[in-house]
Amino acid sequence: DTGVSQNPRHKITKRGQNVTFRCDPISEHNRLYWYRQTLGQGPEFLTYFQNEAQLEKSRLLSDRFSAERPKGSFSTLEIQRTEQGDSAMYLCASSFDFVTGTSTDTQYFGPGTRLTVL
Amino acid sequence: DAKTTQPNSMESNEEEPVHLPCNHSTISGTDYIHWYRQLPSQGPEYVIHGLTSNVNNRMASLAIAEDRKSSTLILHRATLRDAAVYYCILRRSGNTGKLIFGQGTTLQVKP
Numbered sequence: 001d002t003g004v005s006q007n008p009r010h011k012i013t014k015r016g017q018n019v020t021f022r023c024d025p026i027s028e029h030n031r032l033y034w035y036r037q038t039l040g041q042g043p044e045f046l047t048y049f050q051n052e053a054q055l056e057k058s059r060l061l062s063d064r065f066s067a068e069r070p071k072g073s074f075s076t077l078e079i080q081r082t083e084q085g086d087s088a089m090y091l092c093a094s095s096f097d098f099v100t101g102t103s104t105d106t107q108y109f110g111p112g113t114r115l116t117v118l
Numbered sequence: 119d120a121k122t123t124q125p126n127s128m129e130s131n132e133e134e135p136v137h138l139p140c141n142h143s144t145i146s147g148t149d150y151i152h153w154y155r156q157l158p159s160q161g162p163e164y165v166i167h168g169l170t171s172n173v174n175n176r177m178a179s180l181a182i183a184e185d186r187k188s189s190t191l192i193l194h195r196a197t198l199r200d201a202a203v204y205y206c207i208l209r210r211s212g213n214t215g216k217l218i219f220g221q222g223t224t225l226q227v228k229p
Binding site: 004031033035041042043044045048050055056091093095097104105106107108109110111112 | 150154160161162163164167203205209211214215216217218219220221222
């Protein structure tokens, strides 16, 4: 078990460009979450997948953001037409919930992708 | 979702116990109390969780008030590696399980 991995670890882009991040969860984990963290703040929830289904999206996730989890394995988060306000650490977490809806599952976080928009 | 209140920062000496408080006066009966911590330059990591009874694991202990309106994370012997931001989070049973992080408590451990 290698833990949750995220790629790339760092991304620098110019305003207006599109970027895509990848998250590989722990094998067999059925839940996958994306969070965003800006300097000095706690992480903020962005979106959640149960297997391949995207079941919740935060209001923070504007139309420029899209996330997928094909086949319920890895996930991608794409940001189109990046803005300087998108600069943040993007964290992915995965968990396994034996019984849907108990909210006792432990979330395992990856190291994050730090995005800098110039 | 119910809100939690934590002190912004705390200090401790190495090898001494640390008690990190959390107030959650609007907690509901189905809310679990979770603690995560975030070491510098890392993603958050799970510490402990509980519902009503006190809980112990290899990392820490969680003491929950009888009325559940507050809780305390106890690190029995702080080490330098325990310097981190500690988040107290309420997770409602039946929802997606998303974590709603507050500002957390920044713990400094002095040698």
